[in-house]
Every structure is written in C-alpha cells, then in structure tokens.
Amino acid sequence: MTEASSKSATPKDELLRLDGVKKYFGLGTAPWQRSQSVKAVDGIDFVVRRGETVGLVGESGSGKSTLARLSTRLLDPTAGKVSIGGQDVTKWRGRRLRPVRRKIQMVFQDPQASLNPRQSVGTILTTPFRAQGIRPTRAQLVELLSQVGLSEEHLERYPHEFSGGQRQRIGIARALAVKPDLLVCDEPVSALDVSVQAQVLNLLADLKDELGLSYVLVAHDLAVVRQVADRLAVMYLGTIVEEGPAAEVYSSPAHPYTRALLSAVPVPEPGAVRDRIVLTGDVPTPIDPPSGCPFRTRCYKAEDVCATTRPVLEPVAGGDHRAACYFPEAPLELSNPPLSERTQ
C-alpha cells in the first residue's frame, strides 16, 4: 500500500479509474470466426472515489460483469487503461498484482460456486492472508466472521452446512480479509430470498459505515441498487449510456433507455397507474452492435443522426449527471410526473 500513489497526479481519493477500456472476446480460431469478436466492453471511462458506492446496472449481456472483472484485473483489457489507487496497473501480471489485490477485492454472485466445498470456513478465510504472505491468527479469523455477523463456532464448518445468505456472508468475509478499500460485488444478492437479501444489503451498508469501504455494486435489480448506491452507471451493449448521482438518475433519468428500464420495474403498489415504456425487441448482439447509438434500434426517440455517430456522455442539467444521447429527456421537476407530460 505504501508504494501506491507516489508519482501519480490523480487525486488520492480515486480508488479505481478506467480510461477508454475495451474488452473483446474472440469467438474462436476457425477462419470464419477470427474476424469476429464479442464487444463485451466497448470504450468505457469509469471512476470510483473513496467512500462511495457506485451501482452498475444493465440487462444481461450489457457487459457489467466483464467491467467488474476488468476493474479487479481478473481480465486483461483489449485496450484502454486501468488505474488502481492512482497507479496504472494495466500491464501488470501475476505476482506484481498482489499489492493491488489488497486494495480491491471481489464478491461473487453464487456463494455456492465460489466457496470450495472441501475447505472449512477457517481454511477459506486463511487463503487470502496466505496469498499476501501472512499467517492469520485465530483471533483475526474470528474478527472477520464477527464483522459479517457469524461467530467462532462457524470456523470449523463447511460451506454446505450454511444457508445461502450465510454463505454470501462468508464470501464477503473472505473479501474483507486483506482489508481492501474497494469491494467489487457482482450480483451479491440475486441468488438470495427477499428476506435474506435485505440482511446482506444491510450488512454491506453497515460495513461501509464501520470500515469506510467503497463498493462497485453490479446488479440487474434496479431496486436493490437504489437502496445502496450513491452513484449510478447504466450500461447498454458494452457502453455506459448514463451516469450520475443515484438520486438524480433515479428521479430524473435522461437517457431513453434508463427511462424505459426504470419504468419496467414492477412496483409493489396494486392499482397504481404507471406509464410504462415497453421496449420492443431484444438487445442486439454484441458481435455486431448497431452503428451509432447502440440503443437506437429499440429507442422510441431515434432519428437519422442516431445511426451515424455514437453519442458521447455529456452533462445534462449541469453537474455530475451525464447521458450519451442526442435527445435526452428534460429533467423532471416533480418526483414522479406522468411520462406523457414530458417535453422534447
């Protein structure tokens, strides 16, 4: 941790910075496949500052999990720059990345699959220490467990002896072992029942308060993200189409995609009249994304210009809130006015 941020000009509180990051996956090595690739992440700038929770939302195939794995350097970018703690780590490999891993850790979606069934919880929690060349004391392991609401008696047990929510707590404890600054959580609650999901979301909020953690929270559930995110980035086909303070993006989405996405989320108010924008069709293939704006094929506002050049993120209504759209929606004054009243 000492070597970081010495010769860098970026502000100290920038934990993670991606500049123009791309990740293309080749389809195969056969002659007809070589020229094609899946553009999972296609040119993204992304910053996480100390103490904030950034929600990363989007539908399946939008590239949000790939972005999470690029951020933690579990994947090598095809192009662009990844900086962690102010230091460019794009080209770092293997052993050299170890100090980076101490700053940024990952929590996975499926606690069943991400915990080794043949290792006791004690062994699972020891592994991250060992990777850093440390031998943890029992007290340290118990401390970790208590941070996530488990206790010493759980140390000798095996993953199958736990419920889904408890397993996810173990996954979080493992990520906390090296005292990271930033946790990248990829769908941390989507495999859990509603009652248990709330427990884990509250745990993440408590840990943030206690340890000053920052999070990148990747999720498809926009309600889950609203509960915890300070900032929100909306992804579509490998690009960020809108980002800004969560409260602002949720109450006044500027990109037509964000607006449609939010309007599609069911709300627990029987009989509530909602002006839903039902998108037609499906997300296009990331092998051959549409020209210009990636969303134009499903957009209710698309015009000719949308097909020519890809729009870049530009501020809407000043400030931090930006959208990549030629025809962004006007900011809403009321908290939830009917969409039919929008002006364009």
Added chain:
Amino acid sequence: MADRPVLEVHDLHVTFRTEGGLVPAVAGIDFAVAPGKTLAIVGESGSGKSVSSAAVMGLLPSNADVKGEVLLDGRELVGLPNDELRKIRGNDIALVFQDALSALNPYYSVGWQVAEAYRLHHDVSKKEALERAVRMLDLVGIPAAKARAKDYPHEFSGGMRQRVVIAMALVNDPKVLIADEPTTALDVTVQAQIMRLLEDVQTEFGTALVLISHDLGVVAEVADDVLVMYAGRAAEHGSVKDLFYRAAHPYSLGLLGAMPRVDVPPRHRLTTIPGSPPSPGSVKTGCPFQPRCAYTERVGERCITERPELTPRPGEGNHEAACHLGRRPEVAP
C-alpha cells in the same frame, strides 16, 4: 369472486417419502381461481409453492403422496389414473416453467414442438397442427412467426423462448394456466413484455392464471388474489390490496419491508426478517414462522404450542391470516 372458480384446491397435502423419513412439503393449503382472474402464490425457497403447482398438475415424482382435493371445473384430479390425467394436462390446464431453455427440446424446431402439443389433444393432420402452431407463435408476439417456426430453441433469445413456451401452453386453449416464476430468468424490460402478454391472453381467452412468484412487484401488478406461503402452509390469503395495504401476518409484513423499492428514495436500512426460511417439516409444533417472528413475545406460549389456522379477518371480506396476534401487526419489526 363473482364467477365460479374453474380451479379449486382443498386441503392439499404433499408428503415426500425419502430415505431420511417423511418430508411434508405442503401441509394443507386451499385456493381457488376464477376464469380470467389471477391468483399469485408467493413464498421463499422451500415454502412449497412450486410443489403445490406440480401437485395440481399431477407432475410429482412417485415418492410423493398427494392428499386433498384438486377440482378442475368440479372434476377431481387427485387419484386420476395417468392416462386420464394426460388428457387433461396440457389441454385444460397447462404449465409455464421458469427456465424456457430446459422446457424445450433442442432437437426439434419450435413450430414442431408447439404443433406436437396440439396434436396430442386434437385429431388433426401435421399440416393443420403446424398452421395452428404458427398462429399461436404469432399471437405471443414472435415476429415473422411462419419463418421462425422452423428455427430451433437455441436460435431464440431468452424472452422469445419464453414466448414459445407460452405459445405451447396456450395452443389447446387451456382453462387454467399455471406459471411458475415465468419471468425470473428474464431482464426487466423483457419481463414487462411477457407480463403484458399474459394479461392480454387472459383478457382475450378468459384463462385463469396461477402465478407462482417471489417478486412482490410483479404480484402487485398482475394478481387479483394472493396466497402467501411459508414452510408449506398458508400464512395469509386475500385480495392483492389486502396483502399490500392491510398485511395481517408478520411474515407478509416482513417480506414487504425487506423489499427494496425502485420508485421511492432509499431508506436508511431495510427492515429484515432475522434468520432464514426453515427446511420443510422442521417445525413440528406451533407457528412455523415463530422462530423468526418479532411478535412472538407479545403473544407468548401459544405461538410455540399451538398451530395457528387461517382465520378470516373481521370485516375484511375474504382476507384471512394464520396468526395468533389478534390485531394487525404494525410496521415491520
């Protein structure tokens, strides 16, 4: 309910015989659904909601004992021989699964599969059946249905596959459609399309829908009545407004409080239900929710010793709850 229910379930019990003994997955539930109406069965994993629907369809494995009554248009389905059931299943009552990919056969074109479902119950030529299949695929919103009918399941997106499965379920004009988490595997924008499709189908054909879901948002939007299940039993039963505005069981209230909402600013912390859902049959006496309930202390011993039965809420129509707490629980604990 003005209409006579097309499907009635009375005192349904499902017990699995396993090496570890008898596991009561469903321990006495009742529900009914009228034509064109939607009943949602809500619950967490292990609550018995999917087992109940499989029992109604007669689709449980042979180590399951089903007791009780399942009446389809007044006709008893429990205990019917398999060849009789086969005539009803897929014809009068159809099922839509969560995972469309495993519900379709990868070796056959989707048109063939939908047509097969029709030919099983109608004496028609292959050509006629295929025409019917194409009409159904068109009805559920598959673009260029005639050409797409020749395609195979892997050539469709998740949402389109779920449409194919719905087309297959509807091809025989069933009176009752049971949809077991039909949109759980789908993205929200596609979920909105599928829920709208199901609603359109109901309005057009008067199909009764039993929707099994854990998503209270979806339930609030489409259900007329709701049955909340916990540990194989009914915790609460009533109209959708009863549940969302007058929840009478602490579990229902806990579920509502635990759910983050997209339409309102975040709360400091979500209210939670401590612990996790019990495994089936692990609660022998008393209220199955008692170990997680914040109201137990106020009621006392009764929650531990005496099993609460579904009791009508005075002055609230069909609203019932299985709870010893005489009054409505306040805000979630």
